[in-house]
Amino acid sequence: MRIALLLRGVNVGGVTVRSADLKALLEGAGLDEVVTVLASGNAVVTATDASAAARAAEVALEARYGRRIRVLGIAIDDLERVIADYPHGEDDEHTPYVVFELEPGIAAELAALEPGEGEAVAAGDGVVHWSNPKGTTLSSAFGKALERRARDRVTTRNLRTLRRVVEVA
Structure with missing residues (x-):
């Protein structure tokens, strides 16, 4: 399923996560069909579970940037309803x-x-x-x-x- 990953507190005075780096990082974390959206800490991935995708992203981000960056994972269908x-x-x-x-x-x-x-x-x-x-x-x-x-x-x-x-x- 397609899942949106929304990173908290990046590119707004905190740590800068460039789109190309985010894409590579998420792919390295085992997430498929990664597309980054704008330069504001947003990505869309294919995974079986939104929470698991968010956790995988958080682990990869912390390993790369040395601090916790919280990530919300939400199925695209649910995001459309919001x-x-x-x-x-x-x-x-x-x-x-x-x-x-x-x-x-x-x-x-x-x-x-x-x-x-x-x-x-x-x-x-x-x-x-x-x-x-x-x-x-x-x-x-x-x-x-x-x-x-x-x-x-x-x-x-x-x-x-x-x-x-x-x-x-």
Whole structure:
């Protein structure tokens, strides 16, 4: 089955994982038909189990970079449902995000937070759908709470990036 691997905290001020290196690393970890997506720590692979693929990627990444890099593995079919379930409107004034939990229960905890002005937050199955005014991702009320409460326990993607991941799958 086709599986998306979403790396947490790479190419955003942490460790830089170049697409060609990520592809070679994942192939070396025994994952098949590896395609990297954009330069933001995303890949699509063929494997029999999403969790096992994510674990294999984490082991290979830690061996190469000397630190733990968390990876979410999600079947493309499930990712398509997450995208389809995005409940907020999309417009030029807001950025659409999906926050994926890396630890069970954190999405529900985050979805219970009060969003700031112009933001919208809704719970999904293991995710939080978040819309915020453009340019306020790090300074918004939810963005700040996300950093404080869940920094290493989630990985966040722009909805447009997720659509691109599905396209290459």
